[in-house]
Amino acid sequence: MHAVCSQTPDMAIPFPHLLYSETPPIPAPLAPLVEATTAPTQDDLKRIAAHRAVELVESGMVLGLGTGSTAAHALDRIGELIRRGTLRDVVGIPTSKKTEAHAAAVGIPLSDLHAHSVVDLSIDGADEVDPSLNLVKGRGGSLLREKMIEGASRRFVVIVDESKMVPRIGGSGLAVPVEVIPFCWGHTLNRLRSLFDGEPGFDAKLRRAATAGDGGQGDPFVTDNGNFIVDLYFENGIHGDLDLISDKILRITGVVEHGMFLGMASSVIIAGEDGVTVVDKREVR
Numbered sequence: 001m002h003a004v005c006s007q008t009p010d011m012a013i014p015f016p017h018l019l020y021s022e023t024p025p026i027p028a029p030l031a032p033l034v035e036a037t038t039a040p041t042q043d044d045l046k047r048i049a050a051h052r053a054v055e056l057v058e059s060g061m062v063l064g065l066g067t068g069s070t071a072a073h074a075l076d077r078i079g080e081l082i083r084r085g086t087l088r089d090v091v092g093i094p095t096s097k098k099t100e101a102h103a104a105a106v107g108i109p110l111s112d113l114h115a116h117s118v119v120d121l122s123i124d125g126a127d128e129v130d131p132s133l134n135l136v137k138g139r140g141g142s143l144l145r146e147k148m149i150e151g152a153s154r155r156f157v158v159i160v161d162e163s164k165m166v167p168r169i170g171g172s173g174l175a176v177p178v179e180v181i182p183f184c185w186g187h188t189l190n191r192l193r194s195l196f197d198g199e200p201g202f203d204a205k206l207r208r209a210a211t212a213g214d215g216g217q218g219d220p221f222v223t224d225n226g227n228f229i230v231d232l233y234f235e236n237g238i239h240g241d242l243d244l245i246s247d248k249i250l251r252i253t254g255v256v257e258h259g260m261f262l263g264m265a266s267s268v269i270i271a272g273e274d275g276v277t278v279v280d281k282r283e284v285r
């Protein structure tokens with residue numbers, strides 16, 4: 001722990017009864033998504049979920065463009081449909097600089113929340129999804145812009161492969177990210193740690209930029225907003241009232257936002273080896 005303030009330091013789908021199908025409003029995919037004879041890879045499943053979500057995109061829409069390897073498939077598909085002339089007059093609001101560059105490269109016209117304070121449809125991936133459609137997002141580091149844009153959306157559709165479904169968020173052994181300002185980040189980290197004092201197996205760590213050979217002690221990872229990320233680790237997931245826990249985290253001065261997206265998803269599209277399941281917010285607790 002740094003004492004000095006420094007600015008540079010395969011599970012079953014649990015909702016089979018909620019499965020419904022939609023009538024595709026757009027032409028079929030240009031090429032087969034998966035060779036029929038081989039089992040789909042995880043990336044195939046991500047693409048299948050993404051293409052299913054893009055079926056919801058209509059001409060004239062303002063779109064929230066997600067970040068990550070699953071959302072990237074949606075960007076490619078939207079770009080493809082724009083180039084074919086199937087989609088017209090759509091604009092996309094990117095949730096990260098990486099997405100901005102990708103969207104521009106595939107020909108999606110870009111905008112922002114200044115010009116469009118209401119977004120028609122956002123499509124994005126997630127790191128974890130619980131049975132109530134609460135999410136963990138931000139392991140790619142884009143949680144703040146994602147939460148702003150997806151929170152401004154009439155409809156927020158989450159796209160995942162089935163490995164992202166968990167009984168309890170924070171329980172997959174991976175981090176729940178919290179974006180913090182660089183100033184005195186160690187102090188903010190300690191305050192986050194004391195919030196979860198007594199939680200068995202809890203840990204909080206500053207995220208470092210991935211640099212080969214530095215033993216994980218390299219420069220801090222810096223978000224698109226110039227902030228740092230503190231990753232929270234829970235041994236058995238986050239227990240208790242998630243809204244209350246969210247409020248407690250956000251009340252710490254120095255915290256900008258966290259990666260729990262509670263009650264925000266309108267629906268989740270889950271691609272698995274046995275097919276696609278769509279779970280709608282209205283059908284869960």
Ligand SMILES: O=C(CO)[C@H](O)[C@H](O)COP(=O)(O)O
Nearest residue numbers: 068069070125137138140142
């Ligand atoms: O929240 C995110 C980025 O901040 C991503 O949506 C999340 O990490 C999922 O990524 P992937 O689709 O690559 O698994």
